[in-house]
Amino acid sequence: MPWSRITQSHAAHDGDRIITYKEAIGEAIDQAMEYDPRVFAIGLDANDKFGVFGTMLNLTHKERVIGTPISENAMTGVALGAALSGLRPIMIHLRVDFMMVAMDQIVNYVAKWRYMFQGQVKVPLVIRAVIGRGWGSGAQHSGTLQSLFTHIPGLKVMMPSSPYDVKGLFLAAVKDDYPVIFIEHRWLYKNTGHVPKEMYCLPIGKGHIVRQGNRLTVVATSIAVIDTLAACKDNDLDVEVLDPRTLKPLDEELILQSVAKTGRLLVVDYDFPRCGFASEVCALVAEKGFQYLRGPVQRLTFPECSMPASGVLEKAFYPSSARIATRIREILK
Amino acid sequence: MPWSRITQSHAAHDGDRIITYKEAIGEAIDQAMEYDPRVFAIGLDANDKFGVFGTMLNLTHKERVIGTPISENAMTGVALGAALSGLRPIMIHLRVDFMMVAMDQIVNYVAKWRYMFQGQVKVPLVIRAVIGRGWGSGAQHSGTLQSLFTHIPGLKVMMPSSPYDVKGLFLAAVKDDYPVIFIEHRWLYKNTGHVPKEMYCLPIGKGHIVRQGNRLTVVATSIAVIDTLAACKDNDLDVEVLDPRTLKPLDEELILQSVAKTGRLLVVDYDFPRCGFASEVCALVAEKGFQYLRGPVQRLTFPECSMPASGVLEKAFYPSSARIATRIREILK
Amino acid sequence: MSSEQIALPDRTNCVRLLRMMREIRQFEERIITLYPTDVMVTPVHLHIGQEAAPVGVCAHLTPADTIFFTHRTHGPALAKGLSMRKLMAELYGRTTGCSRGYGGSMHVVDPEHGMLGSSSIVGGGIAMGVGSALASKQMGRDWISVSYFGDGATDAGIFWESLNFAALKSVPVLFLCENNQLSNVMPKSEHLSVELANAAGAFMPASSVDGTDVLAVHEAAGRAIRRVREEKRPVFLECRTKRWMKHQGIERDDLPWNPVDREKDCPIRKLEQRLSEAGWMTAETIHDMARGIEKQIDDAVEFARQSPFPAEDELIREV
Amino acid sequence: MSSEQIALPDRTNCVRLLRMMREIRQFEERIITLYPTDVMVTPVHLHIGQEAAPVGVCAHLTPADTIFFTHRTHGPALAKGLSMRKLMAELYGRTTGCSRGYGGSMHVVDPEHGMLGSSSIVGGGIAMGVGSALASKQMGRDWISVSYFGDGATDAGIFWESLNFAALKSVPVLFLCENNQLSNVMPKSEHLSVELANAAGAFMPASSVDGTDVLAVHEAAGRAIRRVREEKRPVFLECRTKRWMKHQGIERDDLPWNPVDREKDCPIRKLEQRLSEAGWMTAETIHDMARGIEKQIDDAVEFARQSPFPAEDELIREV
Numbered sequence A, B: 001m002p003w004s005r006i007t008q009s010h011a012a013h014d015g016d017r018i019i020t021y022k023e024a025i026g027e028a029i030d031q032a033m034e035y036d037p038r039v040f041a042i043g044l045d046a047n048d049k050f051g052v053f054g055t056m057l058n059l060t061h062k063e064r065v066i067g068t069p070i071s072e073n074a075m076t077g078v079a080l081g082a083a084l085s086g087l088r089p090i091m092i093h094l095r096v097d098f099m100m101v102a103m104d105q106i107v108n109y110v111a112k113w114r115y116m117f118q119g120q121v122k123v124p125l126v127i128r129a130v131i132g133r134g135w136g137s138g139a140q141h142s143g144t145l146q147s148l149f150t151h152i153p154g155l156k157v158m159m160p161s162s163p164y165d166v167k168g169l170f171l172a173a174v175k176d177d178y179p180v181i182f183i184e185h186r187w188l189y190k191n192t193g194h195v196p197k198e199m200y201c202l203p204i205g206k207g208h209i210v211r212q213g214n215r216l217t218v219v220a221t222s223i224a225v226i227d228t229l230a231a232c233k234d235n236d237l238d239v240e241v242l243d244p245r246t247l248k249p250l251d252e253e254l255i256l257q258s259v260a261k262t263g264r265l266l267v268v269d270y271d272f273p274r275c276g277f278a279s280e281v282c283a284l285v286a287e288k289g290f291q292y293l294r295g296p297v298q299r300l301t302f303p304e305c306s307m308p309a310s311g312v313l314e315k316a317f318y319p320s321s322a323r324i325a326t327r328i329r330e331i332l333k
Numbered sequence C, D: 001m002s003s004e005q006i007a008l009p010d011r012t013n014c015v016r017l018l019r020m021m022r023e024i025r026q027f028e029e030r031i032i033t034l035y036p037t038d039v040m041v042t043p044v045h046l047h048i049g050q051e052a053a054p055v056g057v058c059a060h061l062t063p064a065d066t067i068f069f070t071h072r073t074h075g076p077a078l079a080k081g082l083s084m085r086k087l088m089a090e091l092y093g094r095t096t097g098c099s100r101g102y103g104g105s106m107h108v109v110d111p112e113h114g115m116l117g118s119s120s121i122v123g124g125g126i127a128m129g130v131g132s133a134l135a136s137k138q139m140g141r142d143w144i145s146v147s148y149f150g151d152g153a154t155d156a157g158i159f160w161e162s163l164n165f166a167a168l169k170s171v172p173v174l175f176l177c178e179n180n181q182l183s184n185v186m187p188k189s190e191h192l193s194v195e196l197a198n199a200a201g202a203f204m205p206a207s208s209v210d211g212t213d214v215l216a217v218h219e220a221a222g223r224a225i226r227r228v229r230e231e232k233r234p235v236f237l238e239c240r241t242k243r244w245m246k247h248q249g250i251e252r253d254d255l256p257w258n259p260v261d262r263e264k265d266c267p268i269r270k271l272e273q274r275l276s277e278a279g280w281m282t283a284e285t286i287h288d289m290a291r292g293i294e295k296q297i298d299d300a301v302e303f304a305r306q307s308p309f310p311a312e313d314e315l316i317r318e319v
């Protein structure tokens, strides 16, 4: 299965076809499975009629989608064992919260296996984690948790924000011989964009300037990219918006270059604040790009509490493009 | 059980009795159990003849130490259920790595319970996690993982470095009606220090300047405090060493005050680097103390890989007082 | 044992069982009416059709007995004593809700009635029930605990770990599996390869009962709970039920592998018929009961509606 | 079935079984000799006394069959085909070790012989074995997989989850429990409340065998593995063994609840006696065998000693 034949595309947005984020991920899964018979999907409710929020409804190889019991820890071990034995599993979690049940397998096994045995066994395993927002679901069903995974050496973490990126990164993830945590925000699913029909892989660890600007660098992840762009557009802000696309490996250089130009940094990441991805990027810049900084680095994240259920509190909890705009204006004042 | 009668001690080192760290934690457990019949201990091998590395060998109330099967996830639920029902459990893990099996309970339950139900139920649960160093144990038996826990809202995280602190903080943890992750580095067990015989609680969230200095603030945790002090002493460095003692809540003010004086920050934390506690403190200072900074913030942590087994590699992996000294001298150059 | 063989308990008890089942049913039917108006912004997992299980079990529990259930909260919560007002207000996201609006439909609490918090992560509550029973034993008290869960939860390792620990330490807990043969849309045959009473029987006394028949549940649960209380040991009981509604939301289920006979399988009808036969209830007294419950629900809705939302600045509390 | 009732397999096979058991025993006895000199800086969990289990099982496996074991690696690793050189070099922390010095005693690998990595976290490897069997089935191949674990691992939820999934999907995996009745210093009665073959029997064919008798193991494992291969389904087998050494390290165990009769319970003696009786081995041929193995171990030690340590700058690789 010469995945090396798949184009490595660096173009930002080629193709003249416009499809949704959901279609793009679905197409990537379908193509990966068609292209390589070793690829299969496994997960709780992955094979049911809802097709993982519609992303896996129209697969050519439905027979390679395996439903599972509510046994996330063992299922991760099963996927790992299958990966070591010659398959390329795509494991699926309908909510990232359920991955906590499998943290032992993820942290102690999946992340460490390749290192512990020095590449004599490879771990071509992609774990899709769908994230979303509350709608009254409360603390146990609203996690994002990218920072936890980014903390663990041995895991790659991807959080694409556009249909183009989600397809190219997903295929890159399946092609890769390291485990990848692939985090998809469900509120992106209906978004549209240019996506080539053919298979392509984006380089892993390359970020992307999604908006040019001079006075501030905003590093944003996943749906926060969309909210930040809206904030900048609506308010005509002279701000550079950078989407790292993969949280690990991180495109440090691109971030530092941008801050070298703007002199200021805001990180917008929808996750808990302490020891989070926003902390990481701030620390990186204050460590390696200190000389560029003209003012304090800043973070915009979830507050330091779990997700509440009631609508009023949810509104207070979640960042938004309005809140991003306010913060940016304060910084630029 | 009026825990409020227990002194709140702020003195740095009172008492004329010198005991080991191990004895101090043992005494704290014993006194807590004697003082309050609701306190009990539960954990795998917690009741065996090794007595949790000797910390629980001489308890007055051995009958309140419950051994468990290798079922860390359920056992955490058991401890939580007991805590909600009127007891004050001390849960014990001989290695922090095993807590990954229980991450679902820790992240989705223990951390969220009090918030989700707005204090109508309280979670007086202390989870002791012993950490250590490799000695050829390899990647699955050498974790430290404080950053993971610090990331999660709803958990307090303590990492005392001295016999005095370990006793005072442990009693504060047992007294507290929030869950506490209590991390003890095994290499501290033989260290000695002044420890009062009577019960006392240290305030939760108050750090501590363990060495005064002017040219650099080093924030260090657990055994890194000891290594940093050795580095400073051996090299006669004009460095301020700050032990936050609790990683969450964090004594932000003390850190900012110190950096206001020294203008420079190094964080020494023996954990993985990305989205780690070192990142957090660097981000904090670059965000709220930017005006004080005269140079880049810096981190000294584990490298970005799992723990190797072979001695040579272990030596390369672990920071040491020598390496801390080198880094400090570079910063001060 | 099938319904007909079971002797009716005394009249007061029977009427109580009926009323409780009707409260759950009618409460949820009201949710179905109100839900489309978006006054409840929280996912709901309805209990309609399965009322016999929580009602038959909770009839044997005191307020001091604890219970730990899962995302499908309304049935066991009401049966264990949560007030309709507090539950409705929680669904409405108000400060007067049982969880003060922070929990939502899946996360309810009521310490006064032994509900120390429900979990929407499948499985974990089972262990909490064991922990609560351990506490009772440690403290030398006489309340017991119930771990209440669905068949899906038995897939999870924590279920087996909990059985093992409870048996090892002999703590007074009832493992109550409400087996509706479904985990979301998956039939039991796809998620579980054992008969539960059989597999659990390796760890402790275990049995199975028709969970659409409240008298059968009442009897079996009575026996099981008596054992838990008297012998201070764990017991497992499975209630075989049918889920009438979709896993989540307010629509009727239509899975081909979940054929529901809303006449035959209805626990409320079954009991009403027995009570009519016994001459203890008539169409009229039943109607009166239903109307009384409707009024109670009206009151709960009104209470919820009038209650305040939490304030934005109360977001970071109790953390 | 006890040893005497079991017909001896053919002579070549018998000698092979003996040799393999002796290799494990003598290899570990050498560890005991060398360990105090600190040439091996890694915790060891010795397999002495339990050799019959891995040897009797692995005799039926091909190199393509996969196996997933736990912290007590040496027995199953050698029995499955790991070379003494690679294992010794790993204990010495050298680049020629099976895990290139990165794994240590508890983390060994040898893809050529179906060892895709062992885990020192108890339990998880069981699921990996199931996953590997799933892969074989998915790919339409004919190798099988073995999940190899101790009695302690059956406390863990992942064991039960794995049994369930393997049974649901009918994958070709042998669950092999090496039950030494100990989890660290805890007797089985304190950590597990069921008889394993009984409890696992709810999920799949399950049986138990005297794990100190290699002929008994060989026969039972042969039967079990044949079923796994032919019926392409999971089977559970328990080998009841005795741990002679402390859980970890090089001392003899002395727990009162673990009385060991080093004459009667010795799998090597038992087989040697049968072979002597059959006239297939004599004191002399046994002695020769032992000396041959010693030479092999000398060679492994020398190989390890001569091999280089990893370089410091190779720390961050394959991550």
Ligand SMILES: Cc1ncc(C[n+]2csc(CCOP(=O)(O)OP(=O)(O)O)c2C)c(N)n1
Binding pocket: A044, A070, A072, A098, A101, C071, C072, C120, C121, C122, C123, C149, C150, C151, C152, C153, C154, C180, C182, C183, C184, C247
């Ligand atoms: C650990 C975990 N995995 C997956 C889910 C998603 N989920 C919610 S309810 C449910 C089905 C539960 O079935 P069962 O336990 O039988 O309860 P029922 O809904 O039938 O009452 C699933 C899979 C979850 N909540 N938690």
Ligand SMILES: Cc1ncc(C[n+]2csc(CCOP(=O)(O)OP(=O)(O)O)c2C)c(N)n1
Binding pocket: B044, B070, B072, B098, B101, D071, D072, D120, D121, D122, D123, D149, D150, D151, D152, D153, D154, D180, D182, D183, D184, D247
């Ligand atoms: C999840 C986890 N918890 C605890 C431990 C510590 N531990 C290592 S080996 C062991 C006992 C294992 O017993 P068993 O599975 O019977 O294997 P044996 O040592 O008897 O071969 C324990 C508790 C661990 N490695 N992993």
Ligand SMILES: [Mg+2]
Binding pocket: C150, C151, C152, C178, C179, C180, C181, C182, C183, C184
């Ligand atoms: Mg169900």
Ligand SMILES: [Mg+2]
Binding pocket: D150, D151, D152, D178, D179, D180, D181, D182, D183, D184
């Ligand atoms: Mg054992």
